[in-house]
Amino acid sequence: MDITEYFKLVFSDYTLRTITLGTAILGAVTGMLGSFAVLRKQSLLGDAISHAALPGIAIAFLITGAKDTNTLLIGALVSGLIGTFWIRGIITKTHLKSDTALGLILSLFFGFGMLLLTFIQKQPNANQAGLDKYLFGQAATLVESDVWLMAIVTGVCLLVLLLFWKEFKILLFDADYTKTLGFNTKFIDVLITSFIVLAIVLGLQTVGVVLMSAMLLAPAAAARQWTNSLSTMVFLAAVFGAFSGVFGTAISASQNNLSTGPVIVLVAAVFVVFSFIFSPSRGLLFKQIRFIKNRRDLELHKTLSFMYHIAETHENTSHPHAIKLLNNFQGFTKKTLQKLVEKNYATIDGSKWSLTDLGFKTAKNLYNKQETKNE
Amino acid sequence: MKEQSQNKKTPNYSGVLAVKVDDLTVAYNYKPVLWDIDLEIPEGVLMAIVGPNGAGKSTLIKSILGILKPIAGSVSIYGKPYNKQRKLVAYVPQKGSVDWDFPTTALDVVMMGTYGSLGWIKRPKQKEKKAALEALEKVGMLAFKSRQISQLSGGQQQRIFLARALVQNASIYFMDEPFQGVDATTEIAIINILKELRKAGKTVIVVHHDLQTVPEYFDWVTFLNVKKIATGPVKDIFNDDNLTKTYGINYKVSIQE
Numbered sequence: 001m002d003i004t005e006y007f008k009l010v011f012s013d014y015t016l017r018t019i020t021l022g023t024a025i026l027g028a029v030t031g032m033l034g035s036f037a038v039l040r041k042q043s044l045l046g047d048a049i050s051h052a053a054l055p056g057i058a059i060a061f062l063i064t065g066a067k068d069t070n071t072l073l074i075g076a077l078v079s080g081l082i083g084t085f086w087i088r089g090i091i092t093k094t095h096l097k098s099d100t101a102l103g104l105i106l107s108l109f110f111g112f113g114m115l116l117l118t119f120i121q122k123q124p125n126a127n128q129a130g131l132d133k134y135l136f137g138q139a140a141t142l143v144e145s146d147v148w149l150m151a152i153v154t155g156v157c158l159l160v161l162l163l164f165w166k167e168f169k170i171l172l173f174d175a176d177y178t179k180t181l182g183f184n185t186k187f188i189d190v191l192i193t194s195f196i197v198l199a200i201v202l203g204l205q206t207v208g209v210v211l212m213s214a215m216l217l218a219p220a221a222a223a224r225q226w227t228n229s230l231s232t233m234v235f236l237a238a239v240f241g242a243f244s245g246v247f248g249t250a251i252s253a254s255q256n257n258l259s260t261g262p263v264i265v266l267v268a269a270v271f272v273v274f275s276f277i278f279s280p281s282r283g284l285l286f287k288q289i290r291f292i293k294n295r296r297d298l299e300l301h302k303t304l305s306f307m308y309h310i311a312e313t314h315e316n317t318s319h320p321h322a323i324k325l326l327n328n329f330q331g332f333t334k335k336t337l338q339k340l341v342e343k344n345y346a347t348i349d350g351s352k353w354s355l356t357d358l359g360f361k362t363a364k365n366l367y368n369k370q371e372t373k374n375e
Numbered sequence: 376m377k378e379q380s381q382n383k384k385t386p387n388y389s390g391v392l393a394v395k396v397d398d399l400t401v402a403y404n405y406k407p408v409l410w411d412i413d414l415e416i417p418e419g420v421l422m423a424i425v426g427p428n429g430a431g432k433s434t435l436i437k438s439i440l441g442i443l444k445p446i447a448g449s450v451s452i453y454g455k456p457y458n459k460q461r462k463l464v465a466y467v468p469q470k471g472s473v474d475w476d477f478p479t480t481a482l483d484v485v486m487m488g489t490y491g492s493l494g495w496i497k498r499p500k501q502k503e504k505k506a507a508l509e510a511l512e513k514v515g516m517l518a519f520k521s522r523q524i525s526q527l528s529g530g531q532q533q534r535i536f537l538a539r540a541l542v543q544n545a546s547i548y549f550m551d552e553p554f555q556g557v558d559a560t561t562e563i564a565i566i567n568i569l570k571e572l573r574k575a576g577k578t579v580i581v582v583h584h585d586l587q588t589v590p591e592y593f594d595w596v597t598f599l600n601v602k603k604i605a606t607g608p609v610k611d612i613f614n615d616d617n618l619t620k621t622y623g624i625n626y627k628v629s630i631q632e
Contacts, residue, residue: 039477095404163496170487174473177539180440180466181491182458228478228523 006254015140016253022142022150023245023264026206029154029199031219031241032161035234036192038220039172043213044099045084045193048106049200050212052083054113057134057204058120067130069146069205076134076201083109084197110209137208137261139249150202157195161234168192169230207261218268219244225279244268301366303329303336304345308363311355318360320352392454393418393547393578394439399448401431401438408434410602412448416580418546420595421573423583423609427622430600432582433469436549440466452547462492465545467536469552475525481535482520485510488542510538515564530561537565547578554585566592589613 010016037045053076060075061067083105090101120131133141161168170178171188179185196216203212223236248264277285306329311317326332337353340346345359355363396414400407409431416422424432437443439450441457452460465488488510489503499507511517514534519527527535533553540548548569554562569579569592583589589596589609596613598604598621605617 039474041474166490166493166498167495169479170490173477173479173484173487174468176437176442176472177466177468177487178490179442180461180464182461183490183495224478228480230478233478 003250003254006250010250016249018144018147019139019142019253019260020246020249022147023139023206023249023260024242025147025150025154025245026199026203027215027219027241027243027245027264027268028238029150029157029241030203030215031223031237031239031244032234033157033192033196033199034216034218034220034241035223035230035237036168036172037196037216038224039230042098043217044102044106045087046196046200046216047213048087048102048109049080049084049197050204050209051106051113052109053077053080053201053204054134054209055079055109055116056082056113057131058113058116061120061131062116069141069143070149072134073201073204076204077197079109080197080201081194084193113209133208134204135208135210136259137204137206137211139206139252139260139264142206146205153198153202157199160191160195164188164191165231172230207264211261211265214265214268215241215244218265218272222268222271222275225275225282228281240268240271244271300336300339303332304340304359304363305366306332307340307346307353307355308360308366311360311363318354318356320349320354323348323351323353326353391418392416393420393452394580395451395454396435396439397449397451399435399438399445399450401434401443401445407446407601409438409445412599412603414597414603414606416578416595416597416606418578419573419576421569421579421581421593422595422597423581423589423593424597424599425583425586425589425621426599426604430621432599433551435599436466436551436580436582440464440549462543463546465540465543465548467540467548467550467553470529470533470536470555472551475527475532477524479524480520481516481522481524481527481531482507482511484524484535485538485542488539491543506542506544507538510541511535513541514538514568530557533557533561533565537568541568545577548572548580550579550581552582552584554583586618 006016010020034046037043056075056077056079057072058075059079060072063075064071087098087101087105090096090104091098094101096104117132167178167183167188170181170183171185171192175185178188200212200216203215207215219237219241220233222240223233226236227233244264244267248267249260251267252258252260252263275283277283280286303326307321307326310321310325311319314321323337326337337346337348340359341348343359344356345362346353346355392415394414394416396412399409399412399414401409408429412435414435424435426432434443438445438448439457441450450457452463457464482504485507486499486503489499489506493499493503508517508520511520514537516531516534516538519531524532524535533556537550537553540550550569553565557565569581572579573594581593583593590613593609595607596609597606598612598617600621600623604621605612
């Protein structure tokens with residue numbers, strides 16, 4: 001199946017449609033919430049939460065002995081939340097920095113989770129096969145009810161974002177100030193963190209523990225490059241996330257045997273790289289172009305003003321002077337002189353140059369402008 | 376320790392206490408940052424809090440505002456506990472305490488000053504926007520209202536913070552080093568606004584570092600170094616004796632009158 005065939009099939013084929021919808025919704029909700037994590041400089045929180053969810057999945061299976069998705073996700077949610085609040089606790093109660101706390105909880109929970117998984121695999125229960133899909137995710141296992149659950153959580157999350165938009169924004173920007181205004185910052189913080197945990201847990205089945213944090217960060221990091229408005233950033237992150245989901249599913253479905261989760265993450269990474277390079281205001285490409293252009297302009301202006309000072313010494317300002325004279329000026333190259341000629345600021349006659357009226361006037365104004373600025 | 380009675384000496388002051396701090400003790404770890412602070416700030420003063428680095432100046436403001444939880448002590452604003460008087464108080468944090476690359480505009484930051492009176496969930500409307508624009512104009516930043524905040528200079532960012540507090544239309548203003556890292560023009564602009572606030576009967580409390588400008592800018596001063604060294608009118612207590620007690624070295628400041 002190639003990509004075009006996929007897009008034909010996606011509307012008619014039930015499984016394909018379910019998976020595509022699921023990854024799209026997942027991408028949108030993680031992108032949205034990821035913006036908040038990125039702006040709070042808690043990029044690693046997603047990684048810690050997803051890894052912290054693993055023992056919850058294992059324990060839920062050990063208790064119920066069944067592989068019901070919802071039960072396992074509740075286990076993931078509980079242990080994800082425990083991990084998150086332990087991280088908060090470590091940061092506030094000890095002097096450890098947040099990256100240390102995150103790393104500690106991440107490896108501790110993940111280690112424990114892996115231990116439980118191997119323990120489960122050694123058991124005679126035939127049911128246990130496939131629990132390890134939560135490590136790297138398996139989008140193909142998505143069924144309609146999973147997609148419904150994602151859609152409902154996304155809807156609730158959207159509603160909460162709309163209701164508490166102003167509170168989230170001010171908390172992200174200036175938490176101390178928010179406190180002085182009388183807002184319960186702890187409540188806002190717990191609210192947003194809980195939704196982040198929820199979104200991550202929902203994505204475990206599709207993308208897996210190991211790669212889940214990329215779903216949170218990549219769309220947000222890409223979106224930040226294109227806008228200076230929080231609402232636009234959240235919106236763009238949701239769009240990027242959703243498209244990553246759709247394209248990732250399309251690519252993995254059309255190329256046999258490609259695992260969906262990693263492909264989605266890679267597509268999201270393409271968004272990031274593209275944004276880093278091509279964003280007009282923050283992108284590397286345009287920054288470099290602006291930088292070079294500014295330098296050239298300055299070089300040109302400096303040369304012109306140097307020529308102006310020479311021309312000024314003569315009564316007739318368009319009196320020709322030797323090009324050699326300009327060699328005393330460090331920024332001078334033949335190219336800049338050529339440019340000045342092109343701009344009609346100067347003329348060349350053999351080994352002599354002279355300023356045109358336009359060139360003289362421009363240089364004079366340039367000089368004046370700088371002088372008044374210096375005052 | 377020299378204690379000044381704050382009301383009788385200077386006729387401008389109504390004698391009403393804007394802020395009263397009792398036995399305030401704050402510690403970050405085991406070592407106290409503030410020890411047993413008693414402080415009475417009369418209404419209508421423009422007060423500087425001075426002291427060396429680590430003296431607890433910012434901590435004092437943050438504890439009064441409830442951002443930090445003190446180990447002991449109490450704070451009252453116009454005779455009532457702080458959490459019942461929040462609307463009377465506005466805070467200008469240190470400029471460096473936030474990430475200025477946050478995706479938002481100057482106007483948007485100033486609008487945040489209206490969030491407190493709006494309360495939960497309610498969105499700012501035309502009225503709040505108008506108030507924010509007025510505040511921007513007061514600090515001379517109206518032309519920059521749509522500017523992304525990372526593209527403002529340090530002085531302009533400070534003015535935005537000041538405007539955000541002005542929007543709150545409070546009675547007491549707490550400012551944490553508003554003059555830090557700003558150029559002379561901004562410093563004059565800011566001090567003029569502070570003096571205007573005082574003229575309007577507001578109380579302004581400023582953590583300040585430049586001892587040279589204390590007599591010129593302020594009429595009230597508190598010397599702080601973990602403990603309160605002295606508090607009172609600048610003309611009575613801003614002297615070499617208190618400076619030496621606070622800074623621990625023989626500090627001489629020529630006071631021009």
